[in-house]
Amino acid sequence: MAGHATPHFQNDAGHARIEIGVKEFMCVGANPPFDHPHVFLDMGDENEKVCPYCSTLYVYNDKLGAEETLPEGCLLEAARSVA
Template sequence: MSGGSYPKFRNDRGAPEICMGVREFMCIGEFPPQDHPHVYINMGEPDTILCPYCATRFRFDPRLTTLDANPPYSFVPDHNAV
């Protein structure tokens, strides 16, 4: 996803894993104001990766769209998007 903002995901309910339909994203940890630094993550080829701040495991699922996540509450909508 070059040239734009990256989808953001959070894990404030302690899910063991978050599945999403993107390989490039930002993890914010918990919902603000308890969030950690918003960190850009690029999975590359592997289907799973851990956030270096909160150790949330993220898994790429090609069945999901860019705006989907499992669990669904993990996706953080961009209210500034046009």
């Protein structure tokens, strides 16, 4: 589980297109510390959205869960706190 109320996606591999299973999400660019400002994106009635910072094209895929991506591995995992 990502640990965020809104899924956060990253694009370390520089994919031109990432399919996701939600229409409201955050894009962080690459993994920290190479990220851009974490921007909230909402596709609204559309099925795709381009991040204004990194130009990643996000495409809604209703067959994917909220924390799944195609290609795999684009969900930003929240840092786990140590007790």
